[in-house]
Amino acid sequence: MRAFVTGATGWIGSAVVDELVSAGHHVIGLARSDLAEQSLAAKRIGVVRGDLDDLTSLRRGAAQADAVIHMANKHDWGNPAESDRSERAAIRTLGDVLAGTGRPFVVAAPLSGIVEGRPATEADVSPAVGPDSNRGGSENLALDYVAQGVRTVITRFAPSVHGRGDWGFVNFLTEAARKQQVSSYVGDGSAAWSAVHRDDAARLIRLGMEQAPAGTRLHAVAEEAVTTKAIAEAIGRSLGLPTGSVAPQDAGSHFGFVGGFFASTMTASSDATRRLLSWAPAGPSLLAEIDAGAYTA
Numbered sequence: 001m002r003a004f005v006t007g008a009t010g011w012i013g014s015a016v017v018d019e020l021v022s023a024g025h026h027v028i029g030l031a032r033s034d035l036a037e038q039s040l041a042a043k044r045i046g047v048v049r050g051d052l053d054d055l056t057s058l059r060r061g062a063a064q065a066d067a068v069i070h071m072a073n074k075h076d077w078g079n080p081a082e083s084d085r086s087e088r089a090a091i092r093t094l095g096d097v098l099a100g101t102g103r104p105f106v107v108a109a110p111l112s113g114i115v116e117g118r119p120a121t122e123a124d125v126s127p128a129v130g131p132d133s134n135r136g137g138s139e140n141l142a143l144d145y146v147a148q149g150v151r152t153v154i155t156r157f158a159p160s161v162h163g164r165g166d167w168g169f170v171n172f173l174t175e176a177a178r179k180q181q182v183s184s185y186v187g188d189g190s191a192a193w194s195a196v197h198r199d200d201a202a203r204l205i206r207l208g209m210e211q212a213p214a215g216t217r218l219h220a221v222a223e224e225a226v227t228t229k230a231i232a233e234a235i236g237r238s239l240g241l242p243t244g245s246v247a248p249q250d251a252g253s254h255f256g257f258v259g260g261f262f263a264s265t266m267t268a269s270s271d272a273t274r275r276l277l278s279w280a281p282a283g284p285s286l287l288a289e290i291d292a293g294a295y296t297a
Contacts, residue, residue: 001104002026003209004061006052006090007071008045009036011168012108012161015202016069017043023206028061030072052086055093062097067104067209070094070142073135077257088136095145095152104151104209107142110135111156111194111219112266119194119224120156120268122217143215151214158194158221159266160231161201162286164294170286172258174235174295183236184246184254186263189229194267196222197283207277221270222281228262234290 003020007013008029020027021043031037032051040047050057052072062068070090074083091107098105113127113134114120128134142152160170177183185191201220208218229243236243251259273279284292 001066001209002028002064003067003069004028004030004048004065005069005071006030006058006061007073007108009039010071011166012157012198012201013071014039015198016071016205017045019199019202019206020209021045025206028065030057030061052090055089058090058093059097062094065103067106068094068098069106069205069209071108073108084134084136085131087138088131088141091136091138091141095142095148095150098150099145099148102149102151104153104212105142105145106153106155106205106209107139109139109154109156111158111221111268112261112264114156114268120219122219122270122272146214151212153208153212153214154217155205155208156217156219156268157201158196158223158268159261160193160195160226160286161198161220162195162289162294163198163283164289164297166198166294169258169261170231170235170290170295172256173231173262174239176255176258177232177235177239177241180254181241183232183239183241183243185229185232185243186246186251186259187248189227189232189245191228191263191265192225192267193228193231193265194221194224195226195286196220196281197289200279200281200283204273204277204279207279211277216276218273218277219268219270221268221273222283223285224269225267226286230287231290234287235295238290238293238296
């Protein structure tokens, strides 16, 4: 297939590009800067210059592809409404191009906010509907295109997609530990996160593009629940720092924007995903990666 990938130079997106190329697919990546364009060109893949606000570039990329993999998001923690607006506009633009074609439309989505009190499953419907909801209701909007002849596949990602070079949540937690000189967790540390290695997540995206039926929800989850206390203890070991608790009301000032996430349980099962696609995660665990120095090298 010829796949158009947004977020092609991002943490997960770059691994997806490598996975697709190694499997024999042709890739066109969206590049929003000279550096991004150079990075994609070095991999000898096609480039469409633009960004999420350049809807013409999204249309151009999708129109020349057999499949669209949407990984990009602004992640503007200071202005989430703008991130939500941009995400919804991108989904609508890409979906409109794919309507009536039967082509795959693989959309990245978070696991947070799906359910409370238990691990989310692939059968759980996202409660985010409409432009004023989380991420602009992009997951449900993308699934609406199934009725318009699009093979939409939602891939929900664990809050930790880990590996060397990760600049996501665990990286921010590590930086907070360096700054505070203590590796902390919130409250009693019983909140838990699901986790997956980046290479396993990239392979799941490829399998979803190739095989998943329209309307499928996939969970990129290798470890269902790693406690935040265990994460903090591993970060402490890797930095040679003590571990301690932070009161919930102090999480924001201690950790920054990631404090609210670290205080929350975000877990999910991937049983249905594994059965459907014979996906068997094989990468190192989150704690093994932290202990191996992935965040402190």
